Amino acid sequence: MVNVIGLGYIGLPTALMLASHGVEVVGTDYNKELVDTLNAGHTTFKEKGLDELFDAAVNAGITFTTQYMVTDTYIVSVPTPYDKFSKKVDAKYVVAAVKDVLAVCPEGATLVIESTVSPGTIEKFVRPVLAKGVKIVHAPERIIPGNMVYELLHNNRTIGADDRATGEAVKKIYSSFCEGEIVVTDIKTAEMTKVVENTYRAVNIAFANELAKICRHDGMDVYEIIKICNMHPRVNILQPGPGVGGHCISVDPWFLVGDYPSLAKVIDEAMRTNDAMPDFVLNRIYEIMKEKGMTDITRVGLYGLTYKENVDDMRESPTLQLLESQERHLATGLKVYDPFITADVVANQYHNLDEFLNAVDMVVVMVKHNEIKENAEKLAGKVVLDCHNIIDQPGVYHI
Numbered sequence: 001m002v003n004v005i006g007l008g009y010i011g012l013p014t015a016l017m018l019a020s021h022g023v024e025v026v027g028t029d030y031n032k033e034l035v036d037t038l039n040a041g042h043t044t045f046k047e048k049g050l051d052e053l054f055d056a057a058v059n060a061g062i063t064f065t066t067q068y069m070v071t072d073t074y075i076v077s078v079p080t081p082y083d084k085f086s087k088k089v090d091a092k093y094v095v096a097a098v099k100d101v102l103a104v105c106p107e108g109a110t111l112v113i114e115s116t117v118s119p120g121t122i123e124k125f126v127r128p129v130l131a132k133g134v135k136i137v138h139a140p141e142r143i144i145p146g147n148m149v150y151e152l153l154h155n156n157r158t159i160g161a162d163d164r165a166t167g168e169a170v171k172k173i174y175s176s177f178c179e180g181e182i183v184v185t186d187i188k189t190a191e192m193t194k195v196v197e198n199t200y201r202a203v204n205i206a207f208a209n210e211l212a213k214i215c216r217h218d219g220m221d222v223y224e225i226i227k228i229c230n231m232h233p234r235v236n237i238l239q240p241g242p243g244v245g246g247h248c249i250s251v252d253p254w255f256l257v258g259d260y261p262s263l264a265k266v267i268d269e270a271m272r273t274n275d276a277m278p279d280f281v282l283n284r285i286y287e288i289m290k291e292k293g294m295t296d297i298t299r300v301g302l303y304g305l306t307y308k309e310n311v312d313d314m315r316e317s318p319t320l321q322l323l324e325s326q327e328r329h330l331a332t333g334l335k336v337y338d339p340f341i342t343a344d345v346v347a348n349q350y351h352n353l354d355e356f357l358n359a360v361d362m363v364v365v366m367v368k369h370n371e372i373k374e375n376a377e378k379l380a381g382k383v384v385l386d387c388h389n390i391i392d393q394p395g396v397y398h399i
């Protein structure tokens with residue numbers, strides 16, 4: 001039996017996937033409310049295909065609890081934030097979960113850490129607390145919110161272990177559902193590959209954002225330029241945007257800056273470039289309002305609160321960063337709407353697209369949800385700052 005510890009965005013789909021492919025699974029989370037919701041037959045976040053997967057897993061016998069199980073295999077998927085001052089990974093949740101497991105697990109159990117950690121974290125923070133001959137493995141997760149179910153099935157995976165036999169045994173568990181290639185390597189390599197993958201994307205996005213600023217300064221169309229450059233067989237530039245959010249690309253590269261401050265110069269600069277984008281958008285709003293003779297900030301609305309399109313995850317989102325920046329400038333009044341956020345989470349928030357659009361003269365497209373693409377005609381007559389180049393209308397402003 002596999003005991004999955006931490007039933008958030010990563011742990012829950014992983015547990016469900018294993019259970020629906022014939023593995024006996026118990027899901028554990030110390031958040032009682034979350035466990036009660038799952039036991040009442042409801043999923044805890046919106047994700048394409050998750051409800052169907054949940055039903056299949058429940059039919060296959062998965063159970064949810066706040067207790068840690070006595071079993072031979074554990075998969076730990078708890079948060080790994082970074083310390084805002086030192087930029088280093090904060091491993092306290094991982095270490096706490098490992099200690100909780102050690103309190104109940106039998107001799108020789110296998111403990112798989114799925115949480116993203118910087119290279120050396122397991123050696124530094126986890127190995128010193130290990131006991132009972134527990135085997136430690138790192139199996140970082142790569143799935144993207146919005147396409148998690150498909151990617152769990154099809155992505156290639158990495159497993160880092162101290163010895164081949166342990167790695168192969170864990171590979172067998174993931175092979176129950178994973179149709180991608182599973183590479184077995186050592187733990188530090190597995191730790192580093194995960195962080196490097198997200199860093200590669202963060203640096204590429206920062207490059208696109210920098211190009212957007214250069215093009216804005218000198219009257220060039222960054223989208224046309226990136227489109228043409230990407231027709232080169234060895235060039236693949238990502239798109240600029242209003243900032244980077246979520247718990248991967250906006251977090252993991254900082255681990256390398258924190259651990260290797262005198263070496264990770266490009267990464268440091270890239271992260272600062274991405275983090276400055278919400279302020280850049282705020283400044284664009286100011287410039288456009290001035291150009292249009294607009295003076296009332298309450299007639300400006302931000303479309304989208306989540307960190308990416310078609311998901312309900314708001315963590316570290318550019319819109320939240322922009323609202324914080326507004327506050328830091330001692331200003332208030334920007335209106336906000338997101339079809340995926342039903343709870344009231346910020347001031348001046350709307351829950352209906354038409355009501356939101358009626359209340360504003362200028363719309364800033366912060367997130368490219370399908371909803372706004374499908375209702376683009378409703379933006380006619382508005383001043384539009386399109387941060388994703390998705391609104392094909394005359395007079396639309398870009399970052």
Ligand SMILES: NC(=O)c1ccc[n+]([C@@H]2O[C@H](COP(=O)([O-])OP(=O)(O)OC[C@H]3O[C@@H](n4cnc5c(N)ncnc54)[C@H](O)[C@@H]3O)[C@@H](O)[C@H]2O)c1
Nearest residue numbers: 006007008009010029030031077078079080097115116141
């Ligand atoms: N969200 C993503 O898109 C994504 C993608 C790839 C990797 N990751 C990595 O996966 C890890 C988990 O991220 P997430 O987004 O699922 O986090 P999350 O916050 O959604 O979920 C973590 C869960 O762990 C629970 N938890 C924490 N400590 C616990 C403990 N000691 N015992 C039992 N439960 C505990 C929390 O209550 C929470 O429900 C992180 O390291 C993250 O960097 C996330």
